[in-house]
Amino acid sequence: MRTINEINEKIKNGQVVVLTAEEVIELVEKKGIKKAAQEVDVVTTGTFGPMCSSGAYFNIGHSKPRIKIGGGTCTLNDVPCYTGFAAVDIYLGATAIPDDDPRNKIYPGEFKYGGAHVIQEIVAGSDVRLEAVAYGTDCYPRKKLETLINIKDLNEAVLFNIRNAYQNYNVAVNLSDKPIYTYLGMLKPNLGNANYCSAGQLSPLLKDPYYKTIGIGTKIFLGGGIGYVAWQGTQHNPSIPRKENGIPKVPGGTLAVIGDLKQMKPEWLVGTSMLGYGVTLVVGIGVPIPVLNEEVIQYAAAKDKDICAPVVDYSSNYPQIIPGSLGEVNYEQLKSGKIIIQGKEVPTGNLSSYSRARLIAEELKSWIKKGDFTLTEPVAKLPQAESGYGFKLLKERSIITKEV
């Protein structure tokens, strides 16, 4: 029907027709698949939720005299960074917390500050305090460095998230008689609430369930700037049960994404604290879907009602890996504010901001319409549904130490 090159021509000529995933649902309802596919060139998606496997790497520049932080230690605002690289490359993970954070010693821990908050402050242009200790070598003699750093002075500041944008997710509930504190929020006892975490009908991978257009190299909206899909995300699991419409019934595919932190904005990378669980980064991601043919738009027009998620008990089943779900609910039901589980009406809460996901889809749409954002052809496919690629549990084996 149309190629990415043809779409990019239209973007340059200002003739491109872009709709958000919500708008395309309406159009398909009104005019049908065929007509909609003829009219629309690009569908934009968005999601804005907590994504723990996120982080950023920095090259801070060489000090005088030189220091080799690699193999030493380094903190940013007291939050430890990974230093197992060369002299002045460091990586800060979103969930890292200061050594003296009480963690869950006072239960439930508050986790007020960590890597995600530091990343948000760096993006906002604030100075952060770097402290590094090194062992010293002939070519890198310095052993201690304490300095303020600022994003504008860093050589590279790159957001590199190894697992984002989960295709669907569990709905978490608590069957026990005590409150529990999870990465899906506080769960009240005896089915007191049900928390979910997806933008549903706006969420990127739910709109391209078989990864037909989204692949390695796809250019995306990332944290308010431009990023790319770098690889499949960790735990990418295309080989899961799907509904007839192709949409995974359980958490499926994931993306690893990368982009220049210097262009990003603090509104779209938000440091957050999950009570009793830890620190995490809320990441804004938007992916454009080129309408290459009717099939693409059919998938992109899936509604909240067509997307189902499993309800999982997080007091016992999830932590103990006991298979079993308490049923399936769709996102229309979840969004209504209550669902029925085991005959009980349970209020729902979303961890992923739908109103912000909508803003991302709209923002990306305006970038494309203005000609600021062209689409890329993926350079390789993500592992596909029939590829056999999947996700395994850890097989624990005893460590046999050889007696000498």
Place this chain on the structure above:
Amino acid sequence: MVSRRIVLHFPHRLVNQPIIYKLVKEYDLQFNILKAFVTPQEEGLMVLELSGKKENFAKGMEYLESCGVRIQPLSQDVVRNEDKCTNCGVCVPICPTEALVVDPQTRKVLFHNKKCIACELCVKICPPRAMEVSF
């Protein structure tokens, strides 16, 4: 005569005790229950409008404290920092008074300050910590 709005926090062990009954009977106070519920931590929470003679009121408060009830004046306020709120909605099922609700059209989370009883349940569970206690 004095009349005040107060929040009473009953520890789990007191939830089934006839404390309010005694308060009325022995201190001659009148009350109006504005809200009452048991929190997920199984603490009893009651918002009362309490009125009576000034000296009785003070004695009544002493009595409550001696039982182990924590008293919080309702002058304390919980406000939302609009710059920090991401409108996620995870606070909505936690709020006992429906002061936090989702607007079905905009999908934004509305905060109705008037309904809020400052129970502070949302304060620590809000991921970006947008709900702030102001004194």
